[in-house]
Amino acid sequence: MRAIRRFTVRPVLPEPLSPLGDLVMNLRWSWDPATQDLFEAVDPETWERVGHDPVRLLGEVPSERLAALTSDPAFGDRLREAADDLGQYLTGDRWYQGLGADVPKQIAYFSPEFGISAVLPQYSGGLGILAGDHLKAASDLGVPLVGVGLMYRHGYFVQSLSAEGWQQERYPLVDPDGLPLQLLRESSGKAARVTVGLPDGRTLNAQIWVAQVGRIPLLLLDSGVEENAPLERDVTDRLYGGGTEHRLLQEMLLGIGGVRALRVYARIQGTPAPEVFHTNEGHAGFLGLERIREYVEDRGLDFSSALEITRAGTVFTTHTPVPAGIDRFGRDLIEQHLGGDNAAEGVPIDRVLALGAEDYEGGDPGVFNMAVMGLRLAQRANGVSKLHGEVSRGMFSGLWPGFDVTEVPIASVTNGVHAPTWVAREMGELEARTNGNDVSGDWDVADQLPENELWHIKGLLRAQLVAVARRRLRESWLARGASEAELGWIDSALDPNVLTIGFARRVPSYKRLTLMLGDIPRLKALLLSSERPIQILIAGKSHPADDGGKKLIQEIVRFCDDPEVRHRIVFLPDYDMGLAHPLVAGCDVWLNNPLRPYEACGTSGMKAALNGGLNLSIRDGWWDEWFDGENGWAIPSADGVQDADRRDVLEANALYDLIEGQVVPRFYDRDADGLPRRWVEMMRHTLGSLGPKVLASRMLHDYVRKLYAPSALASRALNDSYDGARALAGWKARVREAWPSVRVDHVESSGVDDHAELGMTVSFRAFVSLGALTPADVDVQVLHGRVDEADTLRDPAVVSLEPAETYEAGRCRFEGDVKLDRTGPFGYTIRILPKNAQLASSAELGLVSWPAETPGITNGDLR
Ligand SMILES: *Cc1c(COP(=O)(O)O)cnc(C)c1O
Numbered sequence: 001m002r003a004i005r006r007f008t009v010r011p012v013l014p015e016p017l018s019p020l021g022d023l024v025m026n027l028r029w030s031w032d033p034a035t036q037d038l039f040e041a042v043d044p045e046t047w048e049r050v051g052h053d054p055v056r057l058l059g060e061v062p063s064e065r066l067a068a069l070t071s072d073p074a075f076g077d078r079l080r081e082a083a084d085d086l087g088q089y090l091t092g093d094r095w096y097q098g099l100g101a102d103v104p105k106q107i108a109y110f111s112p113e114f115g116i117s118a119v120l121p122q123y124s125g126g127l128g129i130l131a132g133d134h135l136k137a138a139s140d141l142g143v144p145l146v147g148v149g150l151m152y153r154h155g156y157f158v159q160s161l162s163a164e165g166w167q168q169e170r171y172p173l174v175d176p177d178g179l180p181l182q183l184l185r186e187s188s189g190k191a192a193r194v195t196v197g198l199p200d201g202r203t204l205n206a207q208i209w210v211a212q213v214g215r216i217p218l219l220l221l222d223s224g225v226e227e228n229a230p231l232e233r234d235v236t237d238r239l240y241g242g243g244t245e246h247r248l249l250q251e252m253l254l255g256i257g258g259v260r261a262l263r264v265y266a267r268i269q270g271t272p273a274p275e276v277f278h279t280n281e282g283h284a285g286f287l288g289l290e291r292i293r294e295y296v297e298d299r300g301l302d303f304s305s306a307l308e309i310t311r312a313g314t315v316f317t318t319h320t321p322v323p324a325g326i327d328r329f330g331r332d333l334i335e336q337h338l339g340g341d342n343a344a345e346g347v348p349i350d351r352v353l354a355l356g357a358e359d360y361e362g363g364d365p366g367v368f369n370m371a372v373m374g375l376r377l378a379q380r381a382n383g384v385s386k387l388h389g390e391v392s393r394g395m396f397s398g399l400w401p402g403f404d405v406t407e408v409p410i411a412s413v414t415n416g417v418h419a420p421t422w423v424a425r426e427m428g429e430l431e432a433r434t435n436g437n438d439v440s441g442d443w444d445v446a447d448q449l450p451e452n453e454l455w456h457i458k459g460l461l462r463a464q465l466v467a468v469a470r471r472r473l474r475e476s477w478l479a480r481g482a483s484e485a486e487l488g489w490i491d492s493a494l495d496p497n498v499l500t501i502g503f504a505r506r507v508p509s510y511k512r513l514t515l516m517l518g519d520i521p522r523l524k525a526l527l528l529s530s531e532r533p534i535q536i537l538i539a540g541k542s543h544p545a546d547d548g549g550k551k552l553i554q555e556i557v558r559f560c561d562d563p564e565v566r567h568r569i570v571f572l573p574d575y576d577m578g579l580a581h582p583l584v585a586g587c588d589v590w591l592n593n594p595l596r597p598y599e600a601c602g603t604s605g606m607k608a609a610l611n612g613g614l615n616l617s618i619r620d621g622w623w624d625e626w627f628d629g630e631n632g633w634a635i636p637s638a639d640g641v642q643d644a645d646r647r648d649v650l651e652a653n654a655l656y657d658l659i660e661g662q663v664v665p666r667f668y669d670r671d672a673d674g675l676p677r678r679w680v681e682m683m684r685h686t687l688g689s690l691g692p693k694v695l696a697s698r699m700l701h702d703y704v705r706k707l708y709a710p711s712a713l714a715s716r717a718l719n720d721s722y723d724g725a726r727a728l729a730g731w732k733a734r735v736r737e738a739w740p741s742v743r744v745d746h747v748e749s750s751g752v753d754d755h756a757e758l759g760m761t762v763s764f765r766a767f768v769s770l771g772a773l774t775p776a777d778v779d780v781q782v783l784h785g786r787v788d789e790a791d792t793l794r795d796p797a798v799v800s801l802e803p804a805e806t807y808e809a810g811r812c813r814f815e816g817d818v819k820l821d822r823t824g825p826f827g828y829t830i831r832i833l834p835k836n837a838q839l840a841s842s843a844e845l846g847l848v849s850w851p852a853e854t855p856g857i858t859n860g861d862l863r
Helices: 015-025 027-031 033-042 044-049 054-060 063-070 073-091 126-141 230-236 244-269 286-299 303-312 331-338 349-355 370-377 386-395 425-435 451-479 484-492 513-517 520-528 547-561 577-586 604-610 621-626 644-668 677-690 696-719 723-741
Strands: 107-110 145-150 158-161 167-170 194-197 203-213 216-222 276-280 314-317 328-330 367-369 380-383 499-504 534-539 569-571 589-592 614-618 632-635 743-750 761-769 778-786 797-800 802-806 811-819 824-834
Touching: 015 033, 015 054, 015 063, 015 073, 027 033, 027 203, 033 044, 033 054, 033 063, 033 073, 044 054, 107 126, 107 244, 126 145, 126 203, 126 216, 126 276, 126 696, 145 244, 158 451, 167 547, 194 244, 203 230, 203 244, 216 244, 230 244, 244 286, 244 328, 244 331, 276 286, 276 696, 286 303, 286 314, 286 349, 286 370, 303 314, 303 370, 303 696, 303 723, 314 370, 314 696, 328 331, 331 349, 331 367, 349 370, 367 370, 380 386, 380 696, 386 621, 425 451, 451 484, 451 499, 451 577, 451 677, 499 577, 499 644, 513 520, 513 547, 513 644, 520 534, 520 644, 534 577, 534 644, 547 569, 577 604, 589 604, 604 614, 604 621, 604 677, 614 621, 614 644, 614 677, 632 644, 644 677, 696 723, 743 824, 761 778, 761 824, 778 811, 797 811
Parallel strands: 107 145, 107 276, 145 216, 276 314, 314 380, 499 534, 499 589, 534 569, 589 614, 614 632
Antiparallel strands: 158 167, 194 203, 203 216, 328 367, 743 761, 761 811, 778 797, 778 824, 802 811
16 A cells, blocks of 8 residues: 655654764765764664765664664764864865955855765756765855755656666655655644745745755755645755756755845845856756845845846856757746736846847747856856856857857856865875875875875775675666576676776766767777776766767667676666766776767866876866876867767777877886886876865855955945945946947057067057946957958957047047057957946946947067
8 A cells, every 4th residue: 555645754863873963965075074973873784785975874773772872882983083174174164264354145046956975866967966065165165145945756767777888767756754864843843935926826835954064054845844735845856857847846945945044044144135146057047036126025125136246246157168058938937927917016027038039130039048147137147167168158158149159248267176075085094194184185295195094095995886886787787577596697797907988977978978988899809808907897877858868878878798708897777876986986097088078077087186097088078187197098079070970980090099199008018116107297296186186065166255255345445335236227228228329430559650569559549429328338449469361369468548638419529549568460449338336247238339340459579
């Protein structure tokens, strides 16, 4: 019979053990080995059986065992020590507390997924893991962040394989009562609620679970409450499941409901209101609409002023360079959900629609684009690696017509990974031994690492990985219908001494899971070499609706099933954080072969690098930035080749060439002591060169300095009685209206009449019409520098001219000098931009006025 309702009964710990409860409920245990050891000591056998899940541990450990621990003084000491350590971690001053008053008092971080630990399956891949690492690093650094997400009752799916190698999905129920989550309650004890209005008078209700991630609270909204109608109850059923409308409801709950949840949390806990709102990808973009609504309805601002304050305090991070990966809805669907009887008084639907409109060349007028809205609702935006920043500027350049792509106001902060989460314990201990104390994870002692020890530890981690892989392989074959009797070969599948290559990630087509199958005889020769074989471990989930991805998995699985190679190449189902840990730690080489430039950043290679793994990757994402010729290998990418199949063949061949010619010899060339010296040298160089860069703590430093702090200051300047916001909104309206009559009338230059020499000074006089604007409203700039044969300026330098005289009818003269400091072909042009101290970028309004023709390119070479 089926239960109509289920709940999990939480154990009551005997009083002396009650600190255990606190240790379990704070997810800091997930990156603190000492706390994990303590949990293991509670009952080693149960700890293993429950898959290192401490909530389950407490639920399943026999009560006699708990009773015995109560009177075990040694355990009592350890428990107290761990509890004290957590207490100190949660309260002491850290890096952020030394930054003074110019940084935000509170930052809200919104994401559709969070990967904190394998026991909390609220993530599908890189975006979620990044969000989890962001919270953990913020916690370590004392950055006052609060996370906002959704609590999916079935999380993401569990992957298994059919006998034919086809991906199967299961969605086991995730019971919040069995997780380290606490329901947010009013002081009356009643569960706190947020509601979001829906069309036709419907209401979406949600309760709020709080996960404590070290110092950081993470609020997870859950629509599985009884007062919801069945449809609304299912809004948070699955991560990335369901159709378009389902996704829209999820995003309304995350964005609008998320801001409301923050308000409820701050009221109950007495915490400060966030000054900066960071949206991790466009899915949470509706948070900006809710903040505008608050300013209009609660504080009496007009929409445009509210928009300015909201923008000032918002940071938008875009994560996909794949146009098909951008989140878009039909305009009609948005109109139906945020207009009509569900329109908020202060947020008229036409203003909403305008924010997400693709009203630029090549845009689709029927579409509401969440990334475009993200950019319009955030004064600061960034991509997630240098290359991705560049690609994003190109991708969204339509929003800033008239500007060079390099000036599109999208910066970049390269992702990082949380070292305490991803560095294998043995590696962390080696670092600590070498530098005498702490596990900073930045490997500043890399060149002092004892070679023998480093190699020995890699061997241990490789052996651990082989053991994990055999166990998973056996489980998978049994689930696919094999009998134990057929599986004897698994005991000797894989080899702890063979060069081990890992490839694990989600399976969208651009990641090219099957590139390695490009030349099967060549691959087999590598796998089956009697002297110097390689072995490959593969894992990854395909989105359930992506049959193309499932076909790729099937292709790989069928290859791996072949008795000829199955001991050297394996597909391990159900890639999650639990599998990622041994993989990134145990592999010698981490392979990544995306179609450049579609990998926004990629982070698994960073995790491998922190464990001394060498990257073998296409120069995409982070690897384009930090490959230095010695810390791994760059697979040459056939960027210009249009024919996709041919490009794959070229790149697959380049991959085999590298493995055969460089990777294999370097791994197997041993000295008299059996040590691959040159390999170990590369491991040390990888740790030393990448260690400090790939850290999430470095990423947090960057976000705080480049984005959060400027955003807080901008937002404070406008929040002060709102006069600043009104003034800025008024100024923007005035500038937009006047702009059609702003133009460069005439430019004169003097100083280099018929010959130009290095060191000479050119004086400029620009005569401009400003219509209703004043000289203070604009920046008149000379752009000068080298020109190519077509008179195009290359990387011009920019000099602002000073207002010199105002004539009648809005005409003015601006003047200034430029010193010629480079030889060769030289040219210049003039432009006018809006100018205001509150702008984060002079391209912010997308307004620029160029001369009708580029005047006065000087001819000839400068000497
Ligand atoms: C790190 C990680 C990812 C992201 O890997 P990419 O290299 O960015 O694709 C995905 N899934 C899991 C389980 C991870 O640990």
